[in-house]
Amino acid sequence: MNNQELLVSRNDISKFELSTSHIKPLQPGEILLQINKFGLTTNNVTYAVLGEEYHYFDFFPTKKKGMAKVNVWGISTIIKSNVTELPVGEKIFGYFPMSQYVLMKPFKITKSFFYEKRDKLPLDMIVYNQYVRISHDPYYDPRHVDYMLVFRPLWWTSFCLDDFLNEKRFFDAENVIISSASSKTAFGFALMLRRNNRRKKIIGITSGKNMDFVKSLNLYHVVVNYDHVSELEQKPSVYVDVAGDDNLGDTLQSTLGSNLKIRLLAGISHQTTEQRSTKGSEVFFAAPWIDHRRREIGREFVRRNVVSWRALMDNVHEWVDITKGYGSKSVIKAYKSLIDGESSPNQGFVLSMHEKDAEDMLSKL
Numbered sequence: 001m002n003n004q005e006l007l008v009s010r011n012d013i014s015k016f017e018l019s020t021s022h023i024k025p026l027q028p029g030e031i032l033l034q035i036n037k038f039g040l041t042t043n044n045v046t047y048a049v050l051g052e053e054y055h056y057f058d059f060f061p062t063k064k065k066g067m068a069k070v071n072v073w074g075i076s077t078i079i080k081s082n083v084t085e086l087p088v089g090e091k092i093f094g095y096f097p098m099s100q101y102v103l104m105k106p107f108k109i110t111k112s113f114f115y116e117k118r119d120k121l122p123l124d125m126i127v128y129n130q131y132v133r134i135s136h137d138p139y140y141d142p143r144h145v146d147y148m149l150v151f152r153p154l155w156w157t158s159f160c161l162d163d164f165l166n167e168k169r170f171f172d173a174e175n176v177i178i179s180s181a182s183s184k185t186a187f188g189f190a191l192m193l194r195r196n197n198r199r200k201k202i203i204g205i206t207s208g209k210n211m212d213f214v215k216s217l218n219l220y221h222v223v224v225n226y227d228h229v230s231e232l233e234q235k236p237s238v239y240v241d242v243a244g245d246d247n248l249g250d251t252l253q254s255t256l257g258s259n260l261k262i263r264l265l266a267g268i269s270h271q272t273t274e275q276r277s278t279k280g281s282e283v284f285f286a287a288p289w290i291d292h293r294r295r296e297i298g299r300e301f302v303r304r305n306v307v308s309w310r311a312l313m314d315n316v317h318e319w320v321d322i323t324k325g326y327g328s329k330s331v332i333k334a335y336k337s338l339i340d341g342e343s344s345p346n347q348g349f350v351l352s353m354h355e356k357d358a359e360d361m362l363s364k365l
């Protein structure tokens with residue numbers, strides 16, 4: 001069986017190629033998944049930018065020298081199974097390559113999820129090895145599947161940023177400044193600050209072309225163009241950096257001086273492989289914070305996340321439209337628009353390497 005996939009160059013993510021691999025016959029303990037569709041945002045580009053350093057390229061290795069796969073979050077259907085507990089037809093949400101199919105060897109199977117063994121990866125990446133059976137998934141709602149594909153990987157970070165800062169009493173800041181304010185991760189965080197009534201002034205910084213969109217969200221109290229950050233008010237502030245732009249961070253630092261209480265690096269939407277750096281900031285990863293909070297308050301932490309997730313899903317249609325694309329040409333077009341910074345922030349890509357609606361194809365078999 002042939003499997004078409006998109007590969008990128010390991011050291012220059014703007015270079016990519018289509019490749020066709022051959023799926024081997026299923027061995028005992030294996031399942032074959034058809035990847036029906038997946039979300040694509042700048043976050044996936046960041047996986048590629050950090051591919052070497054943070055092991056994202058090691059999840060789905062390819063034999064093609066110098067090339068790697070970009071990871072995405074998607075929905076798949078089991079189309080062949082040698083695992084009794086995981087029957088053909090079952091739908092799975094999880095971390096996949098940009099491919100048509102993927103072979104897996106599940107272990108630790110429960111009614112809600114299973115794991116894929118990736119022994120060589122660091123322990124804090126375990127979250128990516130968990131595959132959710134959507135029949136028992138509190139985040140799954142058939143009304144919002146496409147929005148789920150776009151927002152689910154970002155939501156934990158939006159949620160945890162708010163929770164982390166609240167636990168730290170916002171480092172005594174009055175203002176919360178957020179860069180790349182048009183990104184879904186950033187405005188999800190602004191939404192959480194609003195929802196939880198944190199009583200902070202939320203200042204979104206963005207590029208000129210995205211100002212109108214950011215204002216239209218009505219989530220930020222103030223929206224500032226990147227060119228005007230040196231005019232920010234002298235108030236104790238925390239800076240949540242989603243852009244990963246060192247010059248911007250330095251300008252904020254020199255503008256606010258001791259009023260800048262902390263610089264948290266939560267994203268690198270403005271960075272390419274060659275420019276990468278994380279100077280002067282504390283890096284924020286959701287995974288260790290989730291671990292810490294789960295140990296502290298147990299399942300209550302997940303319950304809170306699910307409740308706020310449902311609120312996001314009920315409102316998100318007002319802010320973002322889904323752009324669907326089938327087949328490799330559509331996937332390449334969307335990927336290119338993201339790395340070139342040409343996609344519109346009110347757009348959420350839901351794509352498939354199949355030429356037609358893959359779930360529909362299965363239902364007609």
Ligand SMILES: NC(=O)c1ccc[n+]([C@@H]2O[C@H](COP(=O)([O-])OP(=O)(O)OC[C@H]3O[C@@H](n4cnc5c(N)ncnc54)[C@H](OP(=O)(O)O)[C@@H]3O)[C@@H](O)[C@H]2O)c1
Pocket residue numbers: 041042043044046047153154157179180181182183184185186205206207210242243265266267268269270284285286287338339340341342344345
């Ligand atoms: N720490 C974590 O655990 C974690 C988790 C989730 C996401 N993140 C990170 O958060 C960042 C945003 O991800 P997202 O998926 O939310 O983004 P998104 O919704 O696709 O955001 C797009 C925005 O990012 C900026 N941008 C994107 N590509 C650009 C380019 N090539 N040149 C200049 N600006 C560009 C633009 O915003 P502006 O014009 O407003 O700058 C654009 O509107 C990513 O770096 C992602 O990895 C981190």
